[in-house]
Amino acid sequence: MTMTAAQIAEQLRGIVLGDGAVELTGFTSADNARPGDLTFAEKEIYFAAAEQSHASAILVSGEFTSATKVLIRVPNARVAVAKLLPVFFPPDQQPPGIHPSASIAASAQIDPTAHIGPNCVIGARVKIGARSALLGGNHIGRDCQLGEDVCLFPNVVIYAKCQLGNRVAIHAGTVIGSDGYGYVFDEGRHRKMLQVGNVIIHDDVEIGANTAIDRGALDATVIGAGTKIDNLVHIAHNVVIGRNCLVMGQVGFAGSTKLGDYCVIASQSGIAGHLKLGHQATVGAKSGVMRDVPDKGVVLGIPAMPDKQAKRQMIALQQLPELIRRTRELEKQVAELAAKAGVKTAE
Numbered sequence: 001m002t003m004t005a006a007q008i009a010e011q012l013r014g015i016v017l018g019d020g021a022v023e024l025t026g027f028t029s030a031d032n033a034r035p036g037d038l039t040f041a042e043k044e045i046y047f048a049a050a051e052q053s054h055a056s057a058i059l060v061s062g063e064f065t066s067a068t069k070v071l072i073r074v075p076n077a078r079v080a081v082a083k084l085l086p087v088f089f090p091p092d093q094q095p096p097g098i099h100p101s102a103s104i105a106a107s108a109q110i111d112p113t114a115h116i117g118p119n120c121v122i123g124a125r126v127k128i129g130a131r132s133a134l135l136g137g138n139h140i141g142r143d144c145q146l147g148e149d150v151c152l153f154p155n156v157v158i159y160a161k162c163q164l165g166n167r168v169a170i171h172a173g174t175v176i177g178s179d180g181y182g183y184v185f186d187e188g189r190h191r192k193m194l195q196v197g198n199v200i201i202h203d204d205v206e207i208g209a210n211t212a213i214d215r216g217a218l219d220a221t222v223i224g225a226g227t228k229i230d231n232l233v234h235i236a237h238n239v240v241i242g243r244n245c246l247v248m249g250q251v252g253f254a255g256s257t258k259l260g261d262y263c264v265i266a267s268q269s270g271i272a273g274h275l276k277l278g279h280q281a282t283v284g285a286k287s288g289v290m291r292d293v294p295d296k297g298v299v300l301g302i303p304a305m306p307d308k309q310a311k312r313q314m315i316a317l318q319q320l321p322e323l324i325r326r327t328r329e330l331e332k333q334v335a336e337l338a339a340k341a342g343v344k345t346a347e
Contacts, residue, residue: 001025001088005057008038009072011087012080014059018070022056027081027088030055038084040077059084094133105142123160141177147203159215165203165225173210176201180214180221180237180255193217195237202226208233208249217255224261242279260295269304284310 006020025036030046033039033055040059041047050058050069057070061077074080094115098104102116105124110116114128117136122128126140129148134140138152141160148166152158156170159177170176182193197216201223207213208231213221216238223229224243234252235241241253242261251265254273259265263277266285271277281293284300284307293299301310 001090003087005038005070005072008059008084009074012059012072012074012083014072014074014080016070016072017065018057020070022070024057027084028055038072040081042077094135099136111148117154129166153209159199161198162215163198163200165201165205167204168201169206171207171209171211171231174207175212176207177215178212180217182217182237182255197221197237199223202243205229211235214255230267236273248285 002023002025004020005016005022005024008024009016009020023036024038027038030039030041030050030053033053035054035056037055038057038059039050039053039055041050041064042061047058047060047064051066055069057072058066059072059074059077059080061074064071096113096115098110098116099118099120101118102120102122104110104116104122105126107124108122108126110122110128111130111132113130115133116122117134119137120134121139123140123142123144125142126144128146129150131148132146132150134152135154137155139157140146141158141162143161144158144163146164147168150164150167151169153170153172155173157175162177177199180195182195183190184193195215195217197219199213199215199221202225204226205223205228207229210231211229211233213223213235214237215221219238221235221237222240224241224245226244227241227247229247230249232250233247236253236255238256239253240258242259242263244261245259245263247265248267250268253271256273257271257275257277259277260279260281262280264282265271266283268285269283269287269289271283271289275289275292277293278295278297280296282298283289283293283304286302287300287304288302289299289304298307299305299310300307301313
């Protein structure tokens, strides 16, 4: 891919400072840049490194200037990078067709533009939309529906009756629609409660590797449009996640919890069951959420509490060794004074 600085600026609605005709053939970090590469910088320290690099041009936001480099100034450099990367590194295009090793039920409906890779198993009455791609080793249970431009990376498993919207991407090893964890104690043993619901994943969702999303007990587990889920996340039965949420790695949701839109759940947090997290709620890393969180609420800690309260407690905890030392010194002084006065102190 070769583009001039002016062409890139036009595509990003930015402006060129310097020679707009300079040709750019790659995009990389300042440390690895070579002549012909474009790099980017958001802060002074990164801009200094980019200016000293071999890159031919720098993508910037802010009032940077340079006597040695061509600059492409845009409102937000990081957003511009996200738009440019697919241009310089276009995703693999999977050819339409079905691999001979795939096993497909006669009642399945597969769009002729879809790609079905090796060793895929597609159950009865499955529907797969245009340009969707199953890259290999995928198992799609009966009565599933996959929309257009869905991409399932190798070894993704979709259990029966699940529904995926358009432009959903699910990375390797993830399981959608496995049984929720439901048992009742009866006659000295744990009797399984059948999980007869499904999972509904709306448009533009991306799910990381080795994540598990359980089917609903009777209804649906739901992932809202635009939500992005990291690797190694567990979402239990009947959880409902709103639109455009961010869920980081190793988070676990217990059953029937509901999240509003634009929530952020940081890594290694656990969310108890039957809770409600409001719109734009934020949960800090390694938190244990045991209570509802209001709209725009920010919580952290174990158990999670409002962030300002949690931070005060963390600071107080750090001061404990000094407080203990001072308390012991005061006790020693009191004992010495009491001994001089002939007063008996408590042991």
